[in-house]
Amino acid sequence: MAGIKDVAAAAGLSVATVSRALNNHPSVSPEARARVLAAVDALGYRPNAVARSLRTDQTRTIGLVISDVLNPYFTELARSVEEEARTRGYSVIIGNANEQPDLQDHHVRTLLERRIDGLLVSPADGRSPLMLDAAGGGTPMVFVDRWIPGVDVPVVRADGRAAVRDLVAHLHGLGHRRLAIIAGPAATTTGQERVDAFRAALHAFGLPLPDEYIGQGDFQADSGRRATERFLDLPRPPEVVFAADNLMALGALDAIRARGLRVPDDIGLAAFDDIPWFVHTDPPITAIAQPTADLARAAVRALVDLIEGRPPQSVTLPATLVVRRSCGEPPAPVPTTSQQRSNL
Amino acid sequence: MAGIKDVAAAAGLSVATVSRALNNHPSVSPEARARVLAAVDALGYRPNAVARSLRTDQTRTIGLVISDVLNPYFTELARSVEEEARTRGYSVIIGNANEQPDLQDHHVRTLLERRIDGLLVSPADGRSPLMLDAAGGGTPMVFVDRWIPGVDVPVVRADGRAAVRDLVAHLHGLGHRRLAIIAGPAATTTGQERVDAFRAALHAFGLPLPDEYIGQGDFQADSGRRATERFLDLPRPPEVVFAADNLMALGALDAIRARGLRVPDDIGLAAFDDIPWFVHTDPPITAIAQPTADLARAAVRALVDLIEGRPPQSVTLPATLVVRRSCGEPPAPVPTTSQQRSNL
DNA sequence: CTGAAAGCGCTTACAG
């Protein structure tokens, strides 16, 4: 493969001049620049980013460690992160922790060895020593979605408290009193917060949250299935199950369906995190929506600020309740299209 | 940040010996190894993969260029690719082309400059010169899912012909005669093949595929929505719409719903690519399922073989029809659980 | 088993 030396030889210039021409350094004569470009073209030269990174000590790359790519929320987050990073001249390398602490550490380690310029993390495990001292040590780092309390790193996330309160009000208004939650792992902030918010909201309505109405999940579908089965086996099953993420809601739906039960007639269901499919499930599912793309943008902005020496900004955005039919009683009637299938 | 020199100094050894110890080279005394490890620990040394790559001319990284991360099919593919690559000691960098040729090229270029050891591509655009000569030039490359005809690169993909035939037989058996398809971009092999297979299958049943029953989509949801609207505006709309991927099926569902029409009563719907949500949509959607994880594994295997100098293997796996209720008439009754909600 | 030294492909301060 042609190197910068070959280009220099072909252009009749030094490698220094070639390098300058390629990096748009001002002090290069138009003529030299033209000769370089011609040589690059002729040889099919492709700069070696590895060598450049070694020399400049920057990779123009950020690492994104997320808990589960298969979760549509994180997929969208990843996509938006890449988009925003690209407009700022950065590439992103995604590490999928799949909710496993050791996998998370594997990716953090690999990313660090690759000398990424900064790390965007949604910690699957808040207690990883590796991550803790990466945060302490010089690597620019920003938490997104989930964070680790007590670590001095900017956090970009959504606050779901108000939306959870709205959800509980909605359920209460529908006459439901026995409300259960499938929680995420206690080792994650989102895992805890959503339970806390739910409990606080119930409390405000004078409702209890008995232990048997707290299912322990791990944000993946299987755990939602198992927790739901346990709920259904209870002497007094809950009237509504609130899944702390969309994958566990999918699992819950599977479990409910496997018993031949129907939503919302036999049991209600709501989820944290909204996805396009929730409009088309049977029935459409009431969910709490995060401003995912905005979070992604704010997170990248904070990280790039940190990398480039500007003061980064922590950001908290509100999540919002989207009422559909999975907890009973349709929402206020939607204006129907008058158009019928008259043309058949 | 501590470098190998610091480790050498702390261990009282040369950098050569440190390097050997860290790379498990056999000719290092146990004592030296121990001193190195201790020094590494004490200094928190983290090897610089950039420097190593420059020196060894390998990055132990493969690039994966996919057409759309938001498509659950590709998300799963990406996840399985990473998993398989990891067990073989490779990292993967994902480039999301988002079905845009220039974005695809951007990622291919970036990946090439990073000197990834090999490229796994599902071409969003089969005519990209960049990709074409990357394939010609020395970069180890394999196509997965989609490919580019006439390019000498191993291909790992699913063959959906039989499944499409099964689908048409199923629809015909249900009494449907006016069958439409929302096709993918003609610039992609999967875009073409699925139409071809559909047309061939219709032909076998003596059914026509009029032009107005071929909607032109781009594999993304919006295009499915638009194509479906056009179908519904026809004097004689189709009885069933077959979407060539799951995202366009989502769009179709949106469009159908927006008109106040119902599936399958007013119109039937089937999709290429199966996803977990199809079980829970209203109604559950009949789909053609690909062996995604197997494809991912085979693709990584082929690429790693190529990288490491072994002969790579092209692989074609069959896709299968999964009948649900979205085209009419429920499938043979499922054995119902006798368990009722008696415990309420 | 260990070390001194060359070199991977670039960028950039220094000199002209």
Next chain:
DNA sequence: CTGAAAGCGCTTACAG
């Protein structure tokens, strides 16, 4: 505006 040269942090052939 251009070039010669040093150096980024490693690995590895060569010598001992």
